Amino acid sequence: MKKALFIPINLIIFTFSVLTSAIAAKQNPLASGLQVTSTTEYKNIILKFVMxxxxxxxxxxxxxxNTLKVYEGTNTNFNDSGLKSGTTYNYTFEAWSKGKLLDTATHSATTSAILIQQIGINSSVQSDKKMLISWINQYIV
Structure with a gap:
C-alpha cells in the first residue's frame, strides 16, 4: 500500500505568498532614478532635479x-529664463558619473501666460473749467 503524501494547506499558502511577495518586490522597486520638478513663472521655468x-x-x-544644451554642471537647480510666455518647453535631463550615463529623465513645463492691461485715455476740456475723461481697457496675452 502506498503512503499518501500529506502537506498542510496552510504551509502551501504561506510558501506561495512569500514567493509572490518576493517576485512583486523585484518587479516594483521603490521609486528611483532622476526625479524632476518645476515651477513656472512669466518667461521663466525653474527646474529642480535629484537622484x-x-x-x-x-x-x-x-x-x-528640445535638442539645445542649456545647462551642464553640478547644481541641482536651474532657472531657464528669457522664454516666451504661455509656451510649453520639453526638457531632457542626464545624470553622469565618471563619464558614464547614470540615468535620464524627460520633463515638460509651460511658462505662465500673463495678461497685460492697456488703458487708452481720451480727454477733452469742457466749458466752465471742466474736463471730460474716458478710457478703454484692453487685455493682451
Missing amino acids: INSKKLPDKYIIKR
Missing part, C-alpha cells in the same frame, strides 16, 4: 531644452 535611491551620485548634470 533618488541611487547607488552612485552624479558628478554632473546635463539639461537640454
Whole structure:
C-alpha cells in the first residue's frame, strides 16, 4: 500500500505568498532614478532635479531644452529664463558619473501666460473749467 503524501494547506499558502511577495518586490522597486520638478513663472521655468535611491551620485548634470544644451554642471537647480510666455518647453535631463550615463529623465513645463492691461485715455476740456475723461481697457496675452 502506498503512503499518501500529506502537506498542510496552510504551509502551501504561506510558501506561495512569500514567493509572490518576493517576485512583486523585484518587479516594483521603490521609486528611483532622476526625479524632476518645476515651477513656472512669466518667461521663466525653474527646474529642480535629484537622484533618488541611487547607488552612485552624479558628478554632473546635463539639461537640454528640445535638442539645445542649456545647462551642464553640478547644481541641482536651474532657472531657464528669457522664454516666451504661455509656451510649453520639453526638457531632457542626464545624470553622469565618471563619464558614464547614470540615468535620464524627460520633463515638460509651460511658462505662465500673463495678461497685460492697456488703458487708452481720451480727454477733452469742457466749458466752465471742466474736463471730460474716458478710457478703454484692453487685455493682451
